[in-house]
Amino acid sequence: MKISRLWPGFRLFYFRGSRIAWGVAMFYAWFAMGVIACTFFWNEFLPKGSQTTLLLIFFLAWILGIFLSQQHEVAVEAREAQSQKNAMAEDTLFLAQTAYLRQDFYETERVLRERLSKVPEDIPARMLFVGMLRRLQRWDEVRQQLALLEQNPQLGGWYFEVWREKERTNRAEKESIL
Numbered sequence: 001m002k003i004s005r006l007w008p009g010f011r012l013f014y015f016r017g018s019r020i021a022w023g024v025a026m027f028y029a030w031f032a033m034g035v036i037a038c039t040f041f042w043n044e045f046l047p048k049g050s051q052t053t054l055l056l057i058f059f060l061a062w063i064l065g066i067f068l069s070q071q072h073e074v075a076v077e078a079r080e081a082q083s084q085k086n087a088m089a090e091d092t093l094f095l096a097q098t099a100y101l102r103q104d105f106y107e108t109e110r111v112l113r114e115r116l117s118k119v120p121e122d123i124p125a126r127m128l129f130v131g132m133l134r135r136l137q138r139w140d141e142v143r144q145q146l147a148l149l150e151q152n153p154q155l156g157g158w159y160f161e162v163w164r165e166k167e168r169t170n171r172a173e174k175e176s177i178l
Contacts, residue, residue: 008065012073021069028065031058085119093125100132108132123149123158127165134169137176142169 005011009024035058039051046054092115099107112129116122126149133142146169149155149162 005070006066008062008069010069012069012076016076018076021072024065024069028062031061093122093128096125096128100128105132105136120148121152121154123152123154126152127158127161130165130169134165134172137172139169139173 007025008028009021009026012018012021013025035054038045039055043051092111096108096111096115099105099111109129109132112125112132115125116129119125126145130142130145130149133145146162146166149158155162
């Protein structure tokens with residue numbers, strides 16, 4: 001329904017039930033009615049010559065409203081896509097944890113690689129992946145994953161965990177050589 005894009009706020013209200021979009025659509029409805037009433041029916045209400053200015057302001061505000069509504073709709077769709085991506089990621093993390101606890105490392109690796117290919121900045125999944133690789137004694141891959149973790153700008157409170165994982169890896173590698 002392309003014509004619904006011509007009324008600011010209407011499309012987001014109609015298809016998603018947004019209260020903010022309803023408010024925007026109602027504002028523009030009242031704005032349009034006021035401009036029409038002041039311009040065509042109550043033309044003595046405004047000083048002569050200001051009707052043209054009022055119509056110009058109305059059309060510019062309407063075009064701005066259409067543009068901002070479109071931008072808001074794109075932002076809402078992006079936010080919904082991200083939340084769906086996060087929801088999918090939460091499901092796969094649970095599957096990976098379950099497989100890890102069953103010691104099904106092939107399935108754990110498959111699920112985590114798939115998840116990390118879609119959400120590479122996912123710190124809990126990468127930490128689980130590092131733990132699994134360390135358990136399988138794949139030292140080079142462990143170091144690669146730890147390096148990726150250290151480069152992650154969202155590391156924050158996970159820094160100590162990454163440091164401990166490095167220590168565990170070094171200790172386990174030394175013990176496996178002996």
